[in-house]
Amino acid sequence: MDRGLVTLIGMSIAYVASLLGMGVAWWAWRKRHRGPDEGDR
Amino acid sequence: MANFTALDWFWTGAFLMLMVGGAFFFYRLARRSESDFFLAGRGLPWWLPASSVFSTHTATDTPMWVTGVVYAHGLRGLWYTFFMAWTAIGSFVSARIFRRSLAYTQAEWQVLRFGGLGAELLRGWLAGWQVFMNMFILGWVGMAMGKVCEMAFGWPLWVGLVVPTVITAVYTLAAGYWGVVMGDFLQGIVAIFAIVVVSAAGIAAVGGPDAITARVIELGDAWRLDPLAFTGWFSGDFPAVWWLTMLVIAVIGGFGMGTSIDWYVEAQRIQSAKTVRDAAYGLWAGGAITLVRNAVWAVGILAFFVLAPNISSAAEYELGWFRLGFELLPMGLVGVFFGALLAIHLSTISSHLNLGALYFTRDIYQRYLNPQARERTLVWVGRAATVVLLLGSFFYGLMMEEITQWLIFALWLMMAGIWLPNILQVVWWRFNAWGYLSSWIANLGISWLVVWVLPAFGVLPKLPDYLQFWMLMALGAAIFLPATLLTKAEKMDQLVRFYMMTRPLGWWGPVRREAVRRGLIDEKSTDASASAGRPLIRRTWTAEQAGDWTREDWIVIVLSPLVFAFTLFGLTKLLLLQISGLWLVLAAIAGAAAIYWVIDPKLRAVSEEFETTQTKYLEELERSVRWDDESLGVEG
Numbered sequence: 001m002d003r004g005l006v007t008l009i010g011m012s013i014a015y016v017a018s019l020l021g022m023g024v025a026w027w028a029w030r031k032r033h034r035g036p037d038e039g040d041r
Numbered sequence: 042m043a044n045f046t047a048l049d050w051f052w053t054g055a056f057l058m059l060m061v062g063g064a065f066f067f068y069r070l071a072r073r074s075e076s077d078f079f080l081a082g083r084g085l086p087w088w089l090p091a092s093s094v095f096s097t098h099t100a101t102d103t104p105m106w107v108t109g110v111v112y113a114h115g116l117r118g119l120w121y122t123f124f125m126a127w128t129a130i131g132s133f134v135s136a137r138i139f140r141r142s143l144a145y146t147q148a149e150w151q152v153l154r155f156g157g158l159g160a161e162l163l164r165g166w167l168a169g170w171q172v173f174m175n176m177f178i179l180g181w182v183g184m185a186m187g188k189v190c191e192m193a194f195g196w197p198l199w200v201g202l203v204v205p206t207v208i209t210a211v212y213t214l215a216a217g218y219w220g221v222v223m224g225d226f227l228q229g230i231v232a233i234f235a236i237v238v239v240s241a242a243g244i245a246a247v248g249g250p251d252a253i254t255a256r257v258i259e260l261g262d263a264w265r266l267d268p269l270a271f272t273g274w275f276s277g278d279f280p281a282v283w284w285l286t287m288l289v290i291a292v293i294g295g296f297g298m299g300t301s302i303d304w305y306v307e308a309q310r311i312q313s314a315k316t317v318r319d320a321a322y323g324l325w326a327g328g329a330i331t332l333v334r335n336a337v338w339a340v341g342i343l344a345f346f347v348l349a350p351n352i353s354s355a356a357e358y359e360l361g362w363f364r365l366g367f368e369l370l371p372m373g374l375v376g377v378f379f380g381a382l383l384a385i386h387l388s389t390i391s392s393h394l395n396l397g398a399l400y401f402t403r404d405i406y407q408r409y410l411n412p413q414a415r416e417r418t419l420v421w422v423g424r425a426a427t428v429v430l431l432l433g434s435f436f437y438g439l440m441m442e443e444i445t446q447w448l449i450f451a452l453w454l455m456m457a458g459i460w461l462p463n464i465l466q467v468v469w470w471r472f473n474a475w476g477y478l479s480s481w482i483a484n485l486g487i488s489w490l491v492v493w494v495l496p497a498f499g500v501l502p503k504l505p506d507y508l509q510f511w512m513l514m515a516l517g518a519a520i521f522l523p524a525t526l527l528t529k530a531e532k533m534d535q536l537v538r539f540y541m542m543t544r545p546l547g548w549w550g551p552v553r554r555e556a557v558r559r560g561l562i563d564e565k566s567t568d569a570s571a572s573a574g575r576p577l578i579r580r581t582w583t584a585e586q587a588g589d590w591t592r593e594d595w596i597v598i599v600l601s602p603l604v605f606a607f608t609l610f611g612l613t614k615l616l617l618l619q620i621s622g623l624w625l626v627l628a629a630i631a632g633a634a635a636i637y638w639v640i641d642p643k644l645r646a647v648s649e650e651f652e653t654t655q656t657k658y659l660e661e662l663e664r665s666v667r668w669d670d671e672s673l674g675v676e677g
Contacts (some may be wrong), residue, residue: 014173015485021169025161028409
């Protein structure tokens with residue numbers, strides 16, 4: 001298999017995992033910092 | 042195929058019981074708390090993290106890799122293994138700073154160094170990255186064991202992948218990091234014994250060290266005995282500029298965190314040490330033992346080259362060290378050798394199982410999903426995460442069978458664009474979360490373009506590795522520097538708190554001045570202001586003086602990489618009975634003694650001072666992970 005293509009595959013899988021982790025952090029941040037008014041709605 | 046007798050199986054079983062039983066013994070300690078399950082309660086003396094650093098980095102695929110580079114390049118190939126030299130400076134710079142941060146993981150470090158949303162996104166990013174990376178490493182190391190078992194016993198690949206890993210998981214699940222580190226200590230002893238015995242058997246088979254040298258010269262390959270046998274400045278398969286690039290990556294990388302993939306594993310060992318001093322010595326000694334190991338291996342591999350000089354297939358000669366063990370050792374010792382291979386394997390697997398589980402438990406589950414979780418719950422989540430990593434590693438191992446080599450390359454390359462940001466996060470106060478995050482994200486696109494897309498369309502030629510590294514670094518800087526300078530600096534409250542906690546090296550002038558202004562640092566009592574009557578090497582330190590970076594640190598920073606290089610090449614040459622090896626080894630011993638004499642009083646003072654404030658910082662850290670830190674005034 002082409003060396004560059006495998007590089008791409010390997011890196012992309014790792015970055016998907018990182019994006020998932022960042023997504024969870026973003027979700028928790030939003031939940032935590034939602035204003036009281038917004039939270040009550 | 043190995044010829045195993047009942048005696049060999051006895052020795053293999055005995056070693057296995059010793060290693061697994063010894064680790065399992067610490068079950069009761071691990072279940073006490075999250076800190077015990079993942080950091081052995083932050084109470085280890087330096088020699089336990091040191092043995093763990095060595096054992097973890099002696100994986101099943103390591104003999105294949107070291108054999109590959111030494112067989113192909115001779116002694117100059119040892120420079121590839123000199124990547125471990127990042128611990129030379131790292132032990133006295135980044136380890137000291139990271140230990141003082143008290144962060145469980147490199148992901149947690151982000152919210153101590155940076156603040157606000159950017160820091161949280163970085164924490165999530167690095168946690169996801171590390172959960173994947175540990176699963177991935179488990180897969181490739183497991184597959185290496187599968188290949189060894191296939192070569193030795195003709196077993197199907199999956200047997201070697203699954204069975205030893207499951208055995209490791211039993212004690213890792215039960216005893217957590219306590220089991221990992223105690224197992225590593227036992228496994229390290231077994232591994233170093235086997236490495237010495239197999240290399241000795243190889244040397245003896247050729248007829249001794251002199252015979253190795255004579256045969257290599259007879260074969261017309263005298264260059265193999267020269268560690269500096271470059272193929273030109275820029276040309277050939279080992280140009281001088283590639284050697285310089287590797288040195289910069291490894292040695293200068295010690296100023297940063299994460300400049301080597303190994304950093305993330307070592308960060309756990311650094312944090313499990315009982316003081317800053319133990320953390321520094323643990324990492325330094327672990328790195329030094331690893332280089333001693335490489336020297337012993339190199340001579341054995343040269344012996345293998347002399348015995349079988351015409352192997353052209355990398356896949357075949359990479360198994361050279363295993364062949365020496367299975368083919369040359371007498372009955373009984375083959376079983377000891379296989380027991381040692383299991384030791385090598387178990388230590389790496391257990392470390393990555395526990396580390397991957399740590400990132401999930403501490404940085405994903407506790408921080409973002411259940412901040413109020415009790416200690417008991419966290420230990421059980423750690424165990425569940427260990428099982429998930431175990432199963433995932435089987436999947437990756439089987440999937441990667443054909444492409445492991447390329448993915449290892451990919452991982453190395455992936456580090457190029459973030460090598461410099463990994464240093465800047467430690468040494469430059471103005472570097473912020475957005476700059477660091479942008480470097481991580483940009484690195485994917487840039488690497489993709491430079492390594493694959495542009496060469497595929499003929500826009501860019503296939504570049505040699507050294508050029509790829511420098512180009513990726515420069516292109517990454519073109520993105521993260523504007524991202525840093527066009528966004529706000531971290532809040533001064535955050536920076537001052539971080540500065541006082543870790544006392545980082547580098548360009549921290551504005552933060553230090555603010556700390557002085559707030560009365561947190563008494564500048565009159567620091568070393569800088571008392572330089573008039575200062576001895577050349579200070580050996581008595583106050584806490585304030587020891588907190589600053591002084592000439593003693595810089596002496597050690599210069600000496601330490603030299604000691605490592607002299608150790609690696611001096612011992613290799615000494616084992617080949619070259620007199621220059623003796624002088625290099627003596628110089629390394631003298632250098633190590635000088636390092637201890639210069640830095641030990643200061644490290645003791647730093648450790649004593651920090652232990653008095655550590656309890657307060659730990660309480661703050663626990664409040665922080667539960668989102669109770671708004672009252673501390675560090676939110677962005």
